Amino acid sequence: MVEDLKHWIRVPVGPDAARWATRGRCRRVLLIVHNVTAATRLIDVLPLFRDDLRLQVLATCTGSSPFQSGVAELLASTGVPVLPWEQALSTPVDLAISASFGGQLGDIKGKLTVLSHGVGYNKTLTAPDAGRRTPDAGRRTPDAVFGLGPEWILTTGGAPIADAMVFSHPEQIDRLAKSCPEAVPTAVLAGDPCFDRILAARHHRDRYRRALGVHPGQRLVLLNSTWNPTSLFGDSGPEDVLPLLLPRLTSELPADEYRVAAVLHPNIWHGHGPGQIRLWLDRARRAGLALVDPLEGWRQALIAADVVLGDFGSVSYYAAACGTPVLLGAADPEALGTESPVAAFVRSAPRLDPYRALPPQLDRLLTEHRPLDGPNELTSSAPGRSAALLRSLFYELIGITEPAAPAVLDPLPLPPYEPPLRTAPLRVLTRTTADGTIAVLRFAEPRYEPDDAEGEGHLAVHEDTLDPGALESADVVLRYGEPDDPRFGSPQEWAAEVLDRYRSASLAAYVTGPRECEVLHRGGLRCRLTSDTAGDPAVHASALLARLHTGAGTVAPAPTTLTVRTGTRLARVRVTVDREGDREGDRGGTGRAARPGR
Numbered sequence: 001m002v003e004d005l006k007h008w009i010r011v012p013v014g015p016d017a018a019r020w021a022t023r024g025r026c027r028r029v030l031l032i033v034h035n036v037t038a039a040t041r042l043i044d045v046l047p048l049f050r051d052d053l054r055l056q057v058l059a060t061c062t063g064s065s066p067f068q069s070g071v072a073e074l075l076a077s078t079g080v081p082v083l084p085w086e087q088a089l090s091t092p093v094d095l096a097i098s099a100s101f102g103g104q105l106g107d108i109k110g111k112l113t114v115l116s117h118g119v120g121y122n123k124t125l126t127a128p129d130a131g132r133r134t135p136d137a138g139r140r141t142p143d144a145v146f147g148l149g150p151e152w153i154l155t156t157g158g159a160p161i162a163d164a165m166v167f168s169h170p171e172q173i174d175r176l177a178k179s180c181p182e183a184v185p186t187a188v189l190a191g192d193p194c195f196d197r198i199l200a201a202r203h204h205r206d207r208y209r210r211a212l213g214v215h216p217g218q219r220l221v222l223l224n225s226t227w228n229p230t231s232l233f234g235d236s237g238p239e240d241v242l243p244l245l246l247p248r249l250t251s252e253l254p255a256d257e258y259r260v261a262a263v264l265h266p267n268i269w270h271g272h273g274p275g276q277i278r279l280w281l282d283r284a285r286r287a288g289l290a291l292v293d294p295l296e297g298w299r300q301a302l303i304a305a306d307v308v309l310g311d312f313g314s315v316s317y318y319a320a321a322c323g324t325p326v327l328l329g330a331a332d333p334e335a336l337g338t339e340s341p342v343a344a345f346v347r348s349a350p351r352l353d354p355y356r357a358l359p360p361q362l363d364r365l366l367t368e369h370r371p372l373d374g375p376n377e378l379t380s381s382a383p384g385r386s387a388a389l390l391r392s393l394f395y396e397l398i399g400i401t402e403p404a405a406p407a408v409l410d411p412l413p414l415p416p417y418e419p420p421l422r423t424a425p426l427r428v429l430t431r432t433t434a435d436g437t438i439a440v441l442r443f444a445e446p447r448y449e450p451d452d453a454e455g456e457g458h459l460a461v462h463e464d465t466l467d468p469g470a471l472e473s474a475d476v477v478l479r480y481g482e483p484d485d486p487r488f489g490s491p492q493e494w495a496a497e498v499l500d501r502y503r504s505a506s507l508a509a510y511v512t513g514p515r516e517c518e519v520l521h522r523g524g525l526r527c528r529l530t531s532d533t534a535g536d537p538a539v540h541a542s543a544l545l546a547r548l549h550t551g552a553g554t555v556a557p558a559p560t561t562l563t564v565r566t567g568t569r570l571a572r573v574r575v576t577v578d579r580e581g582d583r584e585g586d587r588g589g590t591g592r593a594a595r596p597g598r
Contacts, residue, residue, distance in 0.1 A: 008087040012056050026056035027398050030088060030110065031080070032098040033059060035067040036266040038117040039074050040295055041099040044193040045115070046078065047410045048391045052403055060088035062103030069270040074295070094398045098162075101152040106161045111397040113164040114147075118314040119192070119321075119379055120172050121147040122340040123228075145337035148172075150180045160186045164393060168192040168380045175339055188393055191386030193409055195318065195379050198299050201412040202322070208304035212290055213419030214259045215514075215535040217569035221260045221362070222305035223249060223289075226313025227267035230332035241329050244354040245309070250287035250424075251445030252358050256539055256566035259420060261290035261305075263298040263315060286466065287424040287444035297415050307362055312336055312346045320345055320375035325365045327352045341378040348372070419514065420536070421480060423462040425470040429455035430546035437563045437570070438543040458506075460542055463498065476507045476545060478538050483512040492578075495520035506549070509541035517541055521548060525558055525581030532572045540564055540573045555581070 008014055012021040013028070029049060033039045049055050059075050060083040061068075075082045083091060085103075093110035099117040125146035146152065153161055160183045167173050173187045201208075214220045223245075225233035233242055249260045262281070269277055278291070285291060292301045302308070302319055310316030311330040320326050329352040336343040350365060382389060391407035422444055429441040431454055441455065458475035465471060477498045481488065488494040491510035498508040499522055511517040517537035520526050525548070529540045543564040550556050558581070562573040 007084050009081055009083060012081060013058065013083070013091050014087075023053065023056070027054055027400060028091070028093040028095075028110070029055055029057045029394075029398070030083075030091075030093040030096040030108070031057065031059040031078075032088070032096055032103075032105070032108070033061045033071060033075060034098070034100040034102055035065040036070045036074055036270050036295070037067070038065075038099040039071065040266070041115055041117040041194060042097060043074075043078065044197065044409060045097065045390055045394075048387060048394060048407055051405065054400060055398075058083055058088075058091075058093070060085055062105075064103035065100070067267045067270050069273065070266070071270075095394060097394070101147055101161075106155045111163045112161065113166060113188075113393065113397060114153075114162045115166045116147065116168065116192075119195070119317045120168055120341065121145050121175070122314075122317075122336050122342040124335060124337055145175070145179065145340065148176050148179045148337075150182070153180055153183050158182065162186055163397060164188050166190045166390070166393070168195070168382075168386075169378050170381060171341065171378055175337070189381060190389035190393055191382035191384075192380040193386040193390065194299070195321065196384055196386045197409055197412055198303060198318065198322065199383060200409070201300070202303055204300075204412070204414070205303050207414060208300040210534075211415045211417050212259060212261060212301065212304060213417070213514075214304065215569070216533065217567055218256070219258050219306040219362070219366075220301075220304050221249065221253070221258055222301055222308045222310075222319075223260065223262040224302075224308055224310040224313065224315045224319070225262075225264055225268065225330075226311055226315070227265040227271065228312075228332065228335050230330060230335060231265075231313065232309070232311040232330040233264060233268055234330070237330055237332060239354075241352075241354045245329060245352070246281070246284045246289075247445060248354075248358050249309075250284050250289050251443055253362075254567065255288060255420075255422065255426065255442040255444055256440065256536065256569075259290070260284075260288060261292050261301050263292045263301055264294055265313060265315075266294045269294050283424070286422065288420040288422045290418060290420065293415075296413060299412055300415050307365060309352060312342060314342075316349075317342050317345055317375055318379070320349070320372055321379040323371040323376070325369040326350075327361065327365050329354065341374055345372065345375055421462075423465045425465060425467060425474070426460040428458050428460050428476070428542045430458075430542060431455035432546065433565075435563075437565050438546055439565045440539050440543055440546075441566075442539060442542070456546060458542065458545060460538065471502055472504060474502060474505050476509060476538075476541055477502055477505050478509050478511065478541070480511040480538075483510075483518070491518035492520060492526060495526075507541060507545045509538055511537050513537075519544060521545075521581050523548075523555055523581035524579065525577070526579040527558060528576040528578065529562075530574045530576065531564075532574075533569075535566075535569075535571060539566055540571065543573070544575070 018024050031042045057080045059080050061071050089107050096108045096110050096112045099115045123146050124144045165186045166188050177184050225231045229236035308319040308326045316326050328349045331346045387407040387409045395402045424444045427443045431439045460476040461470045461474035462478045495508035506522050508520045509517050514534035515531045517529050519541050543562050558577050564571045
């Protein structure tokens with residue numbers, strides 16, 4: 001015991017804390033963390049205690065969850081004192097808040113309130129000690145819904161563990177009454193703080209889209225998975241969908257018409273390790289997939305999305321509650337309580353066919369989509385009011401008056417700017433229409449090029465590709481960076497070096513921003529391309545190559561402007577010539593077959 005005490009904190013609580021604490025008369029609020037997922041919901045409500053000099057916030061981890069990775073780092077980031085679990089059990093507190101069950105919650109010395117860490121209570125999960133905790137051994141809700149059955153929420157004596165259980169909608173309390181009527185007196189309706197933060201930030205949708213590099217006319221497809229073995233990311237369902245879906249997401253969808261991002265449950269990240277996740281998704285990321293931060297970025301990505309490819313997890317349901325079209329890639333009915341709203345949603349939501357082409361499925365989903373009433377109505381019975389309801393509950397349990405200032409949650413932060421960086425080779429098809437517009441299609445993997453695609457073909461390759469052979473056969477070599485990066489001398493010096501090294505290339509393009517790139521043609525033409533709209537200027541370099549290399553095998557003079565179409569988007573591109581080229585110069589890439597190797 002003496003050895004254990006060495007790890008206990010001494011300030012602001014501990015045997016001699018009164019000697020060292022500057023403000024020692026504070027009421028104590030303890031955040032009880034089980035894993036990173038539950039911790040994020042506690043972080044949602046932490047701002048409800050801001051500016052109150054009467055309170056000292058503490059944190060602890062039960063150690064009962066199998067997902068312990070990342071917890072210590074997340075708790076450290078909050079900056080509040082973290083108690084070892086044994087010390088937390090020995091320390092009297094005025095209020096303890098948990099967002100999960102498990103561990104010795106019934107032994108906490110103080111009032112306990114429990115929040116949901118998802119969209120209500122929906123998933124089935126058998127307690128590790130089911131049948132032993134309650135006096136009537138084996139008594140369980142028929143669906144064994146996590147957080148609603150007696151094996152989770154009653155003590156060994158049959159009393160409720162929590163003084164208050166927070167629910168976001170009355171239907172959850174109705175299910176509680178069926179599964180564990182003893183706990184109904186503790187039920188409190190107080191909304192959903194996670195959903196409220198989403199609702200409050202929807203007016204920033206365009207900002208979130210720009211942060212992900214989504215330009216006007218482009219669709220953002222959000223891949224989402226919960227942590228279950230039968231989830232979309234799991235490999236224990238009827239079929240392993242992920243290996244079929246990932247290549248299609250980043251290569252069957254035209255790169256300039258779609259942006260693809262992935263939101264994975266924190267238990268996937270911290271169960272398998274962030275490094276392993278990045279290894280598993282490396283090819284997809286090089287082809288343009290954005291891997292969204294599972295703590296700070298997922299809600300912003302959800303708001304920004306045009307369509308969600310998901311499963312039976314909370315994020316898919318939140319998406320449906322926001323009116324976003326959802327296509328289910330995995331739907332395990334046994335993972336959900338049959339009477340839960342998420343189960344009803346999963347039964348009615350459209351399904352992904354991983355063996356069929358994605359674009360037609362997405363087009364049909366968006367065309368036929370009609371928002372469902374259930375998710376929007378059943379996510380929260382008090383939308384926008386959770387901050388006020390929760391703070392009122394917390395202060396009532398603590399036994400002091402609320403602050404006079406309004407109760408508010410933190411706004412969602414603006415994510416960093418992360419445009420796609422595709423280092424996988426790009427198969428480019430160009431076609432000039434009767435009015436001179438150059439239509440461009442780019443695919444991150446040629447084998448998924450659609451059968452009806454038309455046009456002259458060339459290969460555009462980022463200099464940092466993992467495939468050296470692709471650079472040796474590239475028609476266009478790309479780089480993205482600051483124009484004054486001293487490591488490359490200048491964009492012109494870099495381009496000259498690249499064309500000298502890769503003799504197959506006709507064009508080198510150095511992208512300096514979302515509207516501009518510097519271009520050097522092997523024939524000597526040096527120019528700057530400036531678009532009237534933000535996007536990926538590398539596509540304009542490919543359009544310029546198509547204009548310069550005519551079907552007759554000659555090199556045309558540089559135009560003053562280009563009109564480039566990608567999907568439904570038109571861009572006007574100004575061509576500023578720094579040096580004229582030799583019209584009779586090397587025309588590598590001219591006249592290549594539209595579909596080599598097919």
